[in-house]
Amino acid sequence: xxxxxxxxxxxxxxxxxxxxxxxxxxxxxxxxxxxxxxxxxxxxxxxxxxxxxxxxxxxxxxxxxxxxxxxxxxxxxxxxxxxxxxxxxxxxxxxxxxxxxxxxxxxxxxxxxxxxxxxxxxxxxxxxxxxxxxxxxxxxxxxxxxxxxxxxxxxxxxxxxxxxxxxxxxxxxxxxxxxxxxxxxxxxxxxxxxxxxxxxxxxxxxxxxxxxxxxxxxxxxxxxxxxxxxxxxxxxxxxxxxxxxxxxxxxxxxxxxxxxxxxxxxxxxxxxxxxxxxxxxxxxxxxxxxxxxxxxxxxxxxxxxxxxxxxxxxxxxxxxxxxxxxxxxxxxxxxxxxxxxxxxxxxxxxxxxxxxxxxxxxxxxxxxxxxxxxxxxxxxxxxxxxxxxxxxxxxxxxxxxxxxxxxxxxxxxxxxxxxxxxxxxxxxxxxxxxxxxxxxxxxx
Ligand code: ADP
Numbered sequence: 001x002x003x004x005x006x007x008x009x010x011x012x013x014x015x016x017x018x019x020x021x022x023x024x025x026x027x028x029x030x031x032x033x034x035x036x037x038x039x040x041x042x043x044x045x046x047x048x049x050x051x052x053x054x055x056x057x058x059x060x061x062x063x064x065x066x067x068x069x070x071x072x073x074x075x076x077x078x079x080x081x082x083x084x085x086x087x088x089x090x091x092x093x094x095x096x097x098x099x100x101x102x103x104x105x106x107x108x109x110x111x112x113x114x115x116x117x118x119x120x121x122x123x124x125x126x127x128x129x130x131x132x133x134x135x136x137x138x139x140x141x142x143x144x145x146x147x148x149x150x151x152x153x154x155x156x157x158x159x160x161x162x163x164x165x166x167x168x169x170x171x172x173x174x175x176x177x178x179x180x181x182x183x184x185x186x187x188x189x190x191x192x193x194x195x196x197x198x199x200x201x202x203x204x205x206x207x208x209x210x211x212x213x214x215x216x217x218x219x220x221x222x223x224x225x226x227x228x229x230x231x232x233x234x235x236x237x238x239x240x241x242x243x244x245x246x247x248x249x250x251x252x253x254x255x256x257x258x259x260x261x262x263x264x265x266x267x268x269x270x271x272x273x274x275x276x277x278x279x280x281x282x283x284x285x286x287x288x289x290x291x292x293x294x295x296x297x298x299x300x301x302x303x304x305x306x307x308x309x310x311x312x313x314x315x316x317x318x319x320x321x322x323x324x325x326x327x328x329x330x331x332x333x334x335x336x337x338x339x340x341x342x343x344x345x346x347x348x349x350x351x352x353x354x355x356x357x358x359x360x361x362x363x364x365x366x367x368x369x370x371x372x373x374x375x376x377x378x379x380x381x382x383x384x385x386x387x388x389x390x391x392x393x394x395x396x397x398x399x400x401x402x403x404x405x406x407x408x409x410x411x412x413x414x415x416x417x418x419x420x421x422x423x424x425x426x427x428x429x430x431x432x433x434x435x436x437x438x439x440x441x442x443x444x
Contacts, residue, residue: 029063031054032053032054033046036066037066038066039093039128042093042124042125042128044127045123045125045126048123049124054082055081055082056077056081057075057081057086057267058085061075061083065089065241070237072239072259073240073263074243074247075241075242075266075267076244076267077265077266077267079245084117084243085120087106087241088120088124090241091106091208091210092128092131095183097130097131097182099205100182101178101182101202102134102181102183102201103182103207104206104209104210105184105185105191105203105208105209105210106184106185106210106212107211107217107227108185109212110187110216111138111187114135131182131183133182133184134184134185135186136187137186137187137190138189140190177200178201179200184201187223188230189223191226192229195230206235206238207238209230209231209234209240210241211258214251215246215251217254218251224254231258240258240259242258242262247264274397274430277406279409279411280410280432280433280435281411281412281418281434282413282435282436283414283415283418287414290379290413294376294378294412295323297376298356304355304371305357305369305372305374306356306372306375307357307359307376307396307399308359308376308377309359309360309376309377309381310359310379311361311379313336315378315379316334316360317332317334319358319378328355329353329354330355331345331356331357331358332345332357332359333345333346333357333358333359333360349369350371361389361392369399372399372407373407373408374409375397375400375410376409377397377409377410377411377412377413379417380393380417380421387420388423390424393424410435
């Protein structure tokens, strides 16, 4: 989802870690795009994008991606660090315009992401006028797109219009053709369909396979199995590049199935720290009292925008309803929304259209709204055993102290969960200041 909301590069000072299959292989890193074996049309595209120098992950990953003989790579870094631009450069670099068959295949978990990657191909590939792209996404009829061309923009709009899955009927199939475009970007389901049912996509000459957002693929049922099936049909010599915002066990296990002995480049996520965030807690007797405490906090302490985190969607809905009734401008962010809806809600919040954003735990990670300096925990995050969920807590309140800004976090808890506050204090070795409810709730 963060892909949709990062409009500029997230520059990180963090360390890049490289795990290499062969430690003696001279894995070099670059400081300028000119050092890379890029054709001049691509360099022009890079300059047109306004990229002056490679990002941290690009410095390390691009030489590997463009190396001969081709190398398999896993690159992990948070959204907005330049992964898409990097693999788009690799695809455009590997695609040979004179060969009229698919050579690069990129899988993304959603329709919207596939189109967004296509957009990057279009801009960076503006000067590679003979390289063509097709989208293996629901509703597409197999129409070609040429990066940079005026006609491409028209086609792209058309593609956006093909939203009804039932209208799908491949033009290529109707004409009994196989696809000739050098770059295919798709979702796993439609790509499988095009390969094995429609038989319009020939995988036998794919030389570069890109799996974007692997962690999301794994979370979305079926996508990782479909990707594995597609991968099995690729030539053995095909270069595989896998990108992910995280590299935890499920991603590692998935990666191992399709990329034995890869080079792994990890850019450590911007380290969240609590030292620049002042943490307060308030103990309440009931949900209603929690609500009144929150409103009073809002009236007296909170200036500007605030993010309020709830443990469940039900609680988030309830709170949003109550606050809206009282005239607050509230937006709500839960996992049930589509990625595009979520991105649009965050964008509105970022633009200040709503002052309060209520979110569930799933949305705690990665939301990057720099002007937010206040976070409220409307109840603390906990696991199924009722123990504190330290990681989620860190990510929730980390929203208030992005990029070293000073922030403030309030935890409004009920009496029976106050021990969670103390466990969190101990775990992070941080002191929480207790706010007396009397100061806020007159007459109680
Ligand atoms: P990711 O795939 O890791 O989410 P993107 O490739 O989408 O990251 O890049 C995030 C933003 O940064 C985009 O707006 C992109 O145009 C920009 N960007 C990427 N690489 C560079 C660079 N080297 N210099 C400046 N901006 C860049």
